[in-house]
Amino acid sequence: MNDSTPELKPPLWSWRRTTITFFFIVFIFCLKDLGLKFNHLPDGADPWQAAKDFFSAALNPAFTDQNPSLPADAKPFLERIGENMLATLRYAFVAMSMALPAGLILGILCSRSWWPKKLQDSTSSSFKHYLLRLPIVLVYLVSRFFTTLIRSVHELIWVMLFLAFLGDSPLTACIAIALPYAGTLAKVFSEIIDEQDARSSDHLVYSGAGSLQAFFAARLPQSLPDLLTYTMYRLECAIRSSAVLGFIGIETIGLTIKQSYENNYYNEVWTGLYSLILVVMAFDILGAHIRKRLHTAPHALLNPDPNNIRALKRHTPRWPFMRLTWTALLFTSVAAWFIGEPLNQYHSHLSRWERTKTFAEGLLPKPVRESHAWSDAIPWAENLWTTNGAEALLSTVIMASAALLLAAIFGYAFVPWASRNIASAKPFGLPSGHTSKVLTRLWSFLGWVVRTLFLIARSIPEFILAFLLIGIIGPHAWPLVIALAIHNFGILGRLWSETHENQDDLVAKQQILSGGSRNQSYLCALLPASFNRQILFIFYRWETCVRESTILGLLSITSLGYYISLESSFLRYDSMLFYILLGTAVIFISDIISVILRAKLKNS
Template identity: 50%
Template sequence: MSRRTNIRPRLLHGNSRKLTVCGFLFLFVICVWHLGPGSQHLPGSHDGFLTAAFHPTLSDQSQSLPPDATPFATRILREMMATIRYALIAMSLAVPAGMVLGFFASTAWWPRGPGRGPLRALLHPLHFLIRLLITLMRSIHELIWALFFLAALGSDPLTACIALALPFAGTLAKVFSEIIDELPSQARDQALSSGTGPIQAFFTTLIPQSFPDMATYTLYRFECALRSSAVLGFIGIETIGLSIQKSFENNFYNELWTELYLLVSVIMLVDILGAALRKRLNTIPSRRAPVPDLAHNDPRFLRALRKSSPRFLLPRVVFLATFASTLLAWFPQLIAIEATPLLRSAETLDRGERITRFIDKMTPQPVREGGTWCDAGTWAAQLWADPGKEALLNTLSIATAAILIAAMAAWIFLPWASRNLANARPFHAFHGNPHWLSSLLWKSCGMITRALFLLSRAIPEYIIAYLLIGLLGISAWPLVLALAIHNFGILGRLWGEVIENQAPHAARHIVQSGGSRIQSYLHSYVPESFNRFILYLFYRWETCVREATILGMLGVVSLGYHIQLARNFSRAYDEMLFYVLLGAAMIFIGDILSFFLRRFLTRS
């Protein structure tokens, strides 16, 4: 009996990762079979689309513009500044909300020790409700929130910014709380043992430790906010996305590529800045001058010690620039900048009346027409049976196929982006200087692969899908490809950070024993990072479900397609809410599956 008990964990340990990978491959085959072939009716000719990438323009291609029209270069710069402005306003709302919700979603500030059990029991329901709230906030895509908010509050830019801020606040709260809860507790415990209160210990020990991770993740969310702000142009908000849509519809491909290059350049600049800030915050700087040889009780010692204290300039510059930019985003009139008002005074309906009508339309139709809430069950069952079930299956198939394609591609490219592996001397395992040409080739290989990751995640999925549908025709596969391209870059970055932060001893030993780079990657990096890979895979799958819901608004039968139909033809906001909640329910289920799968892999 004991022999069987000892063998079973070893079998699980050897086979759990293989079973997981085989399960994903089987799921991918099912999704491909369900989605079927691509479009059999290709769109009209798009000659010159790819060649225009080499000939961007700074002038208008349209010949029918009046002489006094705003020049093209001025127009797109103005729209790019509006894109940045709305992203800054959204983040200025999301960060404080995320910090407050993240505080209540964390358990690190809870009182500990004997006699605190009843208080902790009272905090458990609050913790559950906050977790449920932030999950609901981030489960619904910002574009869906924008559609609801614009219908309820009017077409003000501030309304769109609030819609962006809502899911971002939920995501920030989740990440902030997890960063804090995973920190070592020794400093907090020491503060508590010295008589400090739990909340005071939380703010004096855990918050300073978590600040570098929170700051760099906030900058990453700003990069995401830029992409989301650009996509607002496709629902009528004057951002760079609106120009991209108009240029593509009018076959002005030279203009289109200019707009894409501008958007990608700004996002890549933010990404590079975030990488530099992360490096600075995670590095201990050296002192600017030696510690003075003075008595510790000498006042000059403290002044000299303060002057020689280590400092990094970049975090200060980023903080001050962020504060100034956010202030100008809210109040551009401070330096006489002409900008679109955040709130427009002229409204066709009173705001209170608009909200009342919106809430009334959100109520299920049979209840609104004099029935009871019992009738809403029949109404929901009919929506589920006719379009809902098929739309949900299509959405899940698109999201799942996309994330698995992205994962396979990122897994293949990852070793060529690693600074330890894509090196003429991997892990610096051997002495001597390699040939300069070999060093140059390996360094170029790593830089090109990392640039490919960065470029693929810089363009929003919605814009990629919009362009691919125009080029390839309406089917599910342009959506799958758009999501796969974008998530390939994101998984490449996230997984790359995992293996860069992993201790390289085992991989170095394989190389020193005569193994190749690929062998060290497959037999060391991948097994040791597998659980973290799965964590990020499910995190991005959750995002893909949200994005696949939205991409259906481009004409592919999914939840987003029916959301668009309900919005455009009948203003049936009750049906819109039903389809949105279907997608949110799938994300809840995905969270549960992710939790149990990670626990199974950890135990095995």
């Protein structure tokens, strides 16, 4: 009797193959639209010489002013760099001190974990159940809509809006950073809270506690480590956003870089870039230590009587480093409001009320202001759409998509060598051939080099990278695409390598123990297991890339940001709002698409 097991064949088509095919088609379409001509400099300009002059200065950063015409009593160069770097940190801390409380409150409202158990059931057809559920669902939907709206607009566009009616004070810029950051924090906080294990809060509810009591006593404390680590990451992002404020005239390190580059003082540029990179790296390392501490269970040295509460509290292990860190961060956030020049400086002969009134009136479409009939806004909007809107929107989406897919391609090539469980003399902790101290150190050095490359790539804001690249290869779309790709290469590299390190590696270990190589265990076991998570990160970053490619239009490249800046300079606030809403609509649509595809990928 022959028992024959039917051969299992994978399906011809799946969501994974559909997703990869879709990405490939989009990438080809983007390359066709962008073209492959990278040099758009005037005749006679030599991009290779410009690149050589700029990058050779990296080996010799300036410690004194390169400008020979400065007066003798001018502030020393390094002192100005230090002051601008401190201003960058100050504005970042002020912005985060506003964004964090708002993001936490909105994040709780956007979460379903605090809902009463009986109201979480959406399948009941009872009219009474529907009436009880309606108010809480409305709060949830309004909160979700509001957070999506405020994070859909880039912080630099918020700055342009706020400067128009609040004035050119540093506080205005800080509020503009805080607003989209509050929306981003709210979205991520709500997802972190909802993804926690519900057994502890359910146990309290079944024991007689109310839903809010269970939420604040169990679910929220359970989420705290992840909330704190993500807050540290957003603080790092706020430092980069604060640096970019220099490109619109706020005195941060970005202003120093911009002025030095425009005057061809490349050595000064590199000094500013190095200072920014070092500060971002310092906060990245601090965040890594905090993540490690928060996700490591402390071990008590003594075993007191478990029934003695006082003894348990007395012998509970404590980490002075954590207390010192959070105390220093809290003190810095408070001090940033009061130490230094006043944040709320105002330099206009018009009152803020007059500016706000003029701005609000200007937001109405011009035909509506003249005729007081909203029907006249339709041909006005159609004209903006057909004249510039459609082309600018398509250009924005193409640049964002090309940059992200380019970053993903290079990310897949470099990520294995940044993952500590792969880039090791003993992959997954198992012996693989001959090992020695030299080989072990070489593997460790390789992993450190790639991880440092990721860190440097994401330390420099894409706006600054694009500004520098335009000066080298000319004003066109490719500098923006390359800048976005470099920055997202660093971010995807970090996220994907951490995904590999946290992934269950049992199948990969079996590959090694069965005689497979390092590459085989990665390609046949670890990569397929991590694929869905990596695709989720691509969708997460695409939304951000659309926002960033919008704002890169401020560098005079045709995108939505270019027309937003143009209309703002002519005080045509109605047209400016139209282009802002176009970008917001794309973010809303991309958010819906990413939610649907994430669900499909998770179930595949």
